[in-house]
Amino acid sequence: MTSHRLRLAGLAVAITLVLTGSTTSFATRVRWVTWLEREAGTPPEAAACVADRAWASFPPEVLEAAPRVGFSALPGGWRERIASMYVACLVATG
Amino acid sequence: MSAPATPAAPRRSIPPSAFLLATATVLLALGRTTAGLLAAAAAILGQQLAWLHPATARRVAIALEAAVKRLGHGLSEVLFAALHIVVILPGWLIMGRSALTTSSSWIPVSHDIGARRMYSDDPASRPSRDRRTDALVGAAIVAAAIVIAAAATPAEESHRPLQDRATATAELPAALVYQPDAASVLAEQGQAFGQRVPDDRLSWVLGTSRGEYVNVWDGERVTPVPSGAGEDPLEVWFFGGSLTWGVGQSDARTIPARFAARATESGRPVRARNFAVPAYMIEQSSILFERELARQPVKPDLVVFLDGYNEMYGAMGSTLAGVAPGTPFSAYTSEGAAGVGTGYHGPTATLEDRYEGVLSMHGRGRERARRAAERAGVEVAFAWQPNVYSRPPAPGERATLAELGWSDAEVGELRTADAEVRRRLPPTIIDLGNVFDTTDETIYLDTVHVNEKGADLLAAALLGDLAPLLDRLEEDP
Numbered sequence: 001m002t003s004h005r006l007r008l009a010g011l012a013v014a015i016t017l018v019l020t021g022s023t024t025s026f027a028t029r030v031r032w033v034t035w036l037e038r039e040a041g042t043p044p045e046a047a048a049c050v051a052d053r054a055w056a057s058f059p060p061e062v063l064e065a066a067p068r069v070g071f072s073a074l075p076g077g078w079r080e081r082i083a084s085m086y087v088a089c090l091v092a093t094g
Numbered sequence: 095m096s097a098p099a100t101p102a103a104p105r106r107s108i109p110p111s112a113f114l115l116a117t118a119t120v121l122l123a124l125g126r127t128t129a130g131l132l133a134a135a136a137a138i139l140g141q142q143l144a145w146l147h148p149a150t151a152r153r154v155a156i157a158l159e160a161a162v163k164r165l166g167h168g169l170s171e172v173l174f175a176a177l178h179i180v181v182i183l184p185g186w187l188i189m190g191r192s193a194l195t196t197s198s199s200w201i202p203v204s205h206d207i208g209a210r211r212m213y214s215d216d217p218a219s220r221p222s223r224d225r226r227t228d229a230l231v232g233a234a235i236v237a238a239a240i241v242i243a244a245a246a247t248p249a250e251e252s253h254r255p256l257q258d259r260a261t262a263t264a265e266l267p268a269a270l271v272y273q274p275d276a277a278s279v280l281a282e283q284g285q286a287f288g289q290r291v292p293d294d295r296l297s298w299v300l301g302t303s304r305g306e307y308v309n310v311w312d313g314e315r316v317t318p319v320p321s322g323a324g325e326d327p328l329e330v331w332f333f334g335g336s337l338t339w340g341v342g343q344s345d346a347r348t349i350p351a352r353f354a355a356r357a358t359e360s361g362r363p364v365r366a367r368n369f370a371v372p373a374y375m376i377e378q379s380s381i382l383f384e385r386e387l388a389r390q391p392v393k394p395d396l397v398v399f400l401d402g403y404n405e406m407y408g409a410m411g412s413t414l415a416g417v418a419p420g421t422p423f424s425a426y427t428s429e430g431a432a433g434v435g436t437g438y439h440g441p442t443a444t445l446e447d448r449y450e451g452v453l454s455m456h457g458r459g460r461e462r463a464r465r466a467a468e469r470a471g472v473e474v475a476f477a478w479q480p481n482v483y484s485r486p487p488a489p490g491e492r493a494t495l496a497e498l499g500w501s502d503a504e505v506g507e508l509r510t511a512d513a514e515v516r517r518r519l520p521p522t523i524i525d526l527g528n529v530f531d532t533t534d535e536t537i538y539l540d541t542v543h544v545n546e547k548g549a550d551l552l553a554a555a556l557l558g559d560l561a562p563l564l565d566r567l568e569e570d571p
Contacts, residue, residue: 039437040413043444057499065256071414072433075258079425079432081499083411084541088507090410090445091514 028063029055035067042086049089054082110155111140263497267539268490270342273546275307279344282308287372292428296378300371307344315339315368317351320358327363328567330354331386331394333379333463334401336372337479340549342539347546349400352553360557362564367394375404376459377422384466393470395567399463400526400556402456402478403542406515409452413438419451422458452515473567475560477524478516480552482538483509484527490536498540529555 029051036047054063062078071079114137121130144151262280270276282305289301289310300313309316319327332338332350340348346355354366369386371378379399387393408415408425415433417423418440423433443451460476467474482491483505495505516527529552530537537548544552557564 037442039416039439041438041440041443042413043442053504061254061256069256070416070435070437072416072431072435075256076426076430076432077259077261078256079414080261080407081259083407083414084500084508085504086414087407087410087448087511088504090448091507091511092503094445 028067031067032063036086039067039070043090043093045093046086046089049093050082050086053085053089110158111137111144114140259499261498262540263494267494268536269494269539269545269548273342275344276342276545278305279307279342282306283341286310290428295381296371296374297424297426298428299382309345313369313371315348315350315370316345317348317354317366317368318346319365320355320363323354323358323363323365327354327358327365328395328564329365329367329392330357331367331383331397332370333374333383333397333399334370334479335374335379335404336370337403337542337544338370338400339368339372340370341372341543343546343549347549349549349553349556352550353398353557356550356553356557357561357564360561362561362568364564370400373404373424373426374401375408375422375425376401376456377462378424380459380463380466383463387466387470387472394472396473396475396560396563397463397467398475398477398556398560399460400477400479402515403481405456405459406452406481406512409455410448410511412448412451412455413440413443419443419447420454420458421451422455449514449518453518457520473563475524475563476522477526477556477559478519479542480527480529481512481542482540483512484516485531487538488534488536491538494538494540500541524556524559526552526555 032051032054033044033047036042036050037044042050054066062074066074066078066082071082074082114133118130118133118137121133140151140154143154266276270280273279282303285305286300286303286308289303290298291301291313293299300310300315302312303310330350330353332353338349340351345351348368350366350368350370354364357364369379369382371382374382376399379401383397383399404425408423409419412419412421412423412433415423416436416438417433418438425432463476464474482495486509487495487505500508512527516525519525530548533551535547537544537551539545
């Protein structure tokens with residue numbers, strides 16, 4: 001049953017899933033930090049704080065969209081939420 | 095006699111510099127400029143070393159190769175662990191012990207044949223039907239993995255419009271539970287906001303909207319004249335954002351309406367006019383003031399600017415909208431966007447820069463309004479509004495904030511920001527941040543808007559500060 005072909009297929013699955021899951025998540029978080037630092041003049045600690053908090057509470061579509069479309073183009077409710085989180089993180093990180 | 099043995103040609107290996115150069119190319123193509131330049135610099139240094147000191151370069155290459163081999167071994171261990179967790183273990187649970195059997199077709203290979211692999215599969219030892227089945231199952235698994243990976247990877251091209259998040263609680267907030275007509279008030283306010291009219295200078299203004307509780311006429315929130323105001327009351331104009339406009343209150347219960355009613359009751363007849371517009375910042379309010387001075391047939395005796403929340407969040411987070419701290423911008427354009435629509439590429443703005451930005455932006459708006467008032471011979475007063483962070487939230491407010499997604503830690507941090515900004519306000523601004531400190535009643539329906547009781551308390555506090563000015567104006571209009 002477990003010929004080397006099956007093992008190789010399983011290995012491909014494992015590699016694909018692990019790498020896809022981790023790189024997608026990691027890359028998007030990195031994009032937030034980069035976006036906040038380069039496009040919003042945010043101190044690095046505050047940018048990391050916002051990315052961490054957004055990660056813990058925002059839906060994936062918002063996490064993906066925000067750095068891509070920019071803050072100005074987000075719907076008003078999301079702008080308000082991100083602005084509050086942003087100010088809170090500026091205070092938290094000094 | 096056999097032919098003399100020919101020495102084997104030395105293995106041609108690719109120099110590490112070439113690998114580094116290739117890595118640098120890939121990194122630069124991916125936009126990782128710093129990492130790419132570092133890799134390119136390392137490649138050039140490596141090549142220089144190879145020319146100047148070949149022996150050292152060789153030792154470095156051997157050390158690097160050994161390190162990469164170790165890394166490769168470590169990575170394969172990690173991946174095999176993942177394989178066991180993701181595939182082998184579930185397979186064992188589903189198919190039983192046979193899934194872990196390794197004796198099916200793997201056969202040891204003798205070392206004396208010089209093979210690099212220690213095990214090999216003997217194709218002849220297994221029926222071709224089994225091999226075909228394995229190949230099909232393997233292909234199906236790989237196909238499934240690709241589909242899952244594609245689904246998990248965000249597609250860059252097929253973006254649907256983002257759904258907005260709720261800025262109000264699903265049910266009536268605790269602050270409005272005892273306000274009989276609150277649901278109708280909120281519904282009519284929604285209709286009024288729907289009548290926005292694009293405006294070149296102000297981004298947008300309100301139009302005209304009629305209802306039982308909420309009325310807007312040509313951009314101005316309708317404010318009843320208090321009974322007993324008489325024929326010649328003092329006229330007080332109000333400018334500001336949504337708090338001053340009266341989100342959560344009927345026409346007769348807004349801050350301007352209650353200010354006029356309370357002043358009149360106290361023997362200072364006042365007629366209030368409410369020119370506030372939701373989401374406006376003081377720059378927009380001061381431009382609107384100039385416009386109304388030119389448009390209205392009767393000049394006011396006093397103009398009050400009551401704002402602070404939009405200015406604070408707008409200015410502290412202005413760089414998000416592409417705007418330098420302290421520079422005015424519109425929180426909402428007529429298209430619903432904010433700011434300039436591009437990134438901010440100025441220097442990193444610290445927390446202190448942003449506090450200064452709030453004060454600087456508000457100061458510019460005040461100065462514009464003050465000059466306009468001076469030209470028209472009108473008294474002007476500036477007041478700073480409170481918000482839910484200005485005091486520890488009441489239980490109902492805490493529940494509202496939790497439903498809207500604010501954590502206790504975040505509320506604490508925003509309270510610090512509110513206190514820091516208010517601490518820096520010039521003494522000429524009336525700070526209403528402490529108005530609700532003495533009550534633990536639920537006042538706020540969200541982070542900034544108040545119920546009718548809150549509006550009445552704010553009107554009373556404002557009147558307390560402005561009563562001497564009203565008295566002076568009444569004596570010497």
